[in-house]
Amino acid sequence: MSTCDAGCGKHDHRSADPVAVEMLAIADREQYDNQWSRYEKQQPQCSYGQLGTCCKICSMGPCRIDPFGEGPTQGVCGATADTIVARNLARMAAAGSSSHSDHGRKAALLLKAVATGANTNYQLTDTDKLVAVATRIGIPTEGRGFPEIANDLADAAINCFGKQDDEPIIFLKKFMPKKRYQHLKNLEKTLLESTGSVIGLLPRGIDREAVDILHRTHFGCDADPLSLIAQSIRCSLADGWGGSMIATSVQDILLGTPTIKTIKANLGVLEIDSVNVVIHGHEPILSAKIVEMAQKPEIHQAAVVAGATRVNIVGLCCTGNEVLLRQGVGMAGNEAHSELAIMTGAVDAMVVDVQCIYPALADLASCFHTRFITTSDQAKIPGAVHIQFHEDQADAISLKILNEAIAAFPRRNKNRINIPEHTATAMVGFTVEEILKALGGTPKSLIDLILNGTIKGVAGIVGCNNVKVQQDLFHRQLTAELIKRDILVIGTGCWAIGAAKAGLMDLSAQELAGDGLKAVCKQLGIPPVLHMGSCVDCSRMLVLAGAIADHLDLDISQLPLVGSAPEWTTEKAVAIGSYFVGSGIPVHLWPLPPILGSPAVTSILTEGAKDLLGGYFFVEEDPLVAADKMEAIIMERRAALSI
Ligand code: SF4
Ligand code: MSK
Structure with a gap:
């Protein structure tokens, strides 16, 4: 079922990564439970859930609407498929935004x-x-000490939440x-005039917009798909231009802005003779400290x-991405590698x-010596073993965690060790600062390359692995x-790790690029695929x-930019896709989002949004056709700019 039809043992329908294929053969042999085996046991999955037409918001439900009209067309309260799908989607956006933004809050408080x-x-x-972000926010910096500026910046950031x-x-x-x-x-003004009701788009408070969604999707509130989608x-947008931006900016200030470096990616970064500590999740405040403390002579001893x-x-x-970019730590893998x-x-x-950690990891770890x-x-x-992190005791807690790992090392069962040898080399750390530095300090060179057609446009790819898609194949x-x-x-996230593992962030990938992009990459000494960080x-x-937009005095929606989340899994991916769309960027999605049960919601997100926002969603299951569609969007935008 899982190996290829030719039975060569090198291919597997579950993953496009040969390292994962090697580990899956071991999983099959040893009967280790994993996401793929659990997915099989979940078949067939609920089609109401897949279409988004299942509601359990109140205890008169759960209610479900058959989109083909072969059953009730309304829930007990009268909610239609359009209302139910829009409410479910809004709750996904709220959860995703909250996850990123709560992360940003902790950085701001620190x-x-x-x-x-x-x-x-x-x-x-x-x-x-610190000075750059403070200046942008409008905080005076002249003649002031860094702690004073940081205090004002922290207050400004915290204020965005509450x-x-x-x-x-x-x-x-x-x-x-x-x-x-x-x-x-x-x-906002046009919508007020045309609908007679307030339909807000600019976020007033990061927490407030998530609470607003929980309120308006409560039993008996907003039933209008347009207003639910607008919220x-x-x-x-409060996530992308607020919570996530605060997380990134503040982490750069506290932990250092990443710089370009070359690292190794894939399970081969594990070392047979070393105490291997895998750091996983999203918030680098602790993990950066673990990396720092691991350098202490007493830990080495x-x-x-x-x-x-x-x-x-x-x-x-993404915790891996954070320490990869800042501290050059090797990358063991993306989401689907966690069990492997x-x-x-x-x-x-x-x-x-926090985030993207399978609960199954605790059971699996108990089969090994792994803490x-x-x-x-x-x-x-x-x-799990719980060691509570407190930011004000970060040094001591990191040492305690490292000592736990060291204590586990002698308990390894040498007969069960299987470290795949392969790693890929990746050049990473392409923050905006580093990209602009490589281009001479301003976006002008990049813009010139886009304007003269050497580079047709830019695609931002994000998101996860999803068991429904062969791991990394779409990436x-x-x-x-x-x-x-x-x-x-x-791009960022698990896509970036997938691309790194595939060698697409190695300088040799220049040879895979078209003539224009290849020439630019060779001149600058960079790969054609740039790792910008975590989610x-x-x-x-x-x-x-x-x-780029400000430099050209254009709206983002006019630029030859396009986004994709080709193996998306989490509610955070819904939030990212939605703020790209709200920012004027069309976004490709695969697998199908749970909206197809509502023609109205599908039409707003794929067509209406294009007229209103410039950004919109489209779905495509074939990577090559998705590339065709993304290129067509870029060419359409170039044509509109007469370039
Ligand atoms: Fe059913 Fe309406 Fe309750 Fe949803 S809110 S579970 S559709 S009665
Ligand atoms: S970790 S949100 S699985 S990208 Fe950011 Fe990967 Fe998606 Fe989590």
Whole structure:
């Protein structure tokens, strides 16, 4: 069922990554439960859920609407498929936005604690970024000390979460390019005039927009698909231009803005003779400290006493991306690699913070010597060892976690160790600052390359692995196809890890690019596929798009930009897609989002949004056809600009 029809053993319908295929053969042989085996047991999955037409918002339900009209057309309360689908989607956007933004809140609170001296475990590491962000927000910096500026910046960021007035949040107001901001403002006015009701798009408060969704989707409130979708966009914009942007900016200030570096990616970064610690999740505040503390002589000595050569920290998912970009830590893999990593038998500790952590990892770790350590009160998992993280005791807690891993090392069962050898080399760390530095300090060179057609446009690819898609296949094929067409590909998250593992971020990938893009990459000494960071670092893409738009005095919706989340899984991906759309960028999605049960919602998101916002969603299951459609969007926008 899972191996290829030819039975060669090198291919597997579950993953396009040969390293995963190697590990899946072991999983099959040893009967290790995993996401693919559990997915099979879930078949057939509920088609109402897939279409989005199932509602359990109140206890008169659950209600479900058959979209083919062969059953009730309304829930008990009278909610239609359109209402139910729109409400479900809005709740997904709220959950996704909340996850990113709560992450940003913690960074902002830590900045405040560092600025006031309440936390001495962290420092203001990148003061240039501090001054740059503060200046952009309108905070005076001349003649002031860094802690004073940081304190004001922390207050401004914290205020974005909880303020109660109706003004748009300051981060969005100051970072969103002028024309997009004005467009959204005008659109609010037009919608008020045409519908007679308030349909807000500019976010007033990060927390408020998520609470607004929970309120308006409560039993007996908003039943109008348009207003529900508008609020989803507003909440998501609060994430992209607010919570995520705060997370990225503040983490850069506290932990350092990433710089270009070359790293190794895939399970081969695990080392047979080392204490291997996998850090997984999303928030780098703890994991960056673990990497730092692992350099301490006493930790090295303890590892040697335990029989290891050293402590080897490697990353998974977005926590992995964060420490990869800042500290050059090797990357073990993306979401679908999390179980495979433990199956190598060589992971002494897997340390997790929040988001995208399978609860199944605790059970799997218990089959090995692996210490599975949860650290956040927001992500406690039965069966895990919980070591609660407190930012003001970060040094001590990191040492405790590392000692747990070292203590596990001698308990390894050597007969069960299977570390795949393969790693790929990837050049990573393409923040906006680094991209602009490579281009001479301003977006002008990039813009010139786009205007003269050397680069046709830019595609931003984001998102996860999804068990419904062969792991990394869409990431690999779509990315390779786009660069072949002279479209620069940038992105984040598990896509970025998939591209790194596939060698697409290696300089040798220049040869896969079209002639124009290849020449530019060779001249600059960069790959044609740029790793911009973790999920919250999608905000870096917004900043880049904004810089190009402002430079040309255009709206983002006029630029030859397009987005994709080709293996999306999480509610956070819904939020990212929605703020791209709200920012004027068309977004490709695969697998199908749970909206097709509502013709009205489908039409608003795929057609109506194009007229109103410039950005819109489209779905496509074939990577090559998706590349055709993305290129067509770029060419349509180029034609409209007469370039
Ligand atoms: Fe059913 Fe309406 Fe309750 Fe939803 S809110 S479960 S559609 S009665
Ligand atoms: S980790 S949100 S599976 S990208 Fe950011 Fe990967 Fe998606 Fe999580």
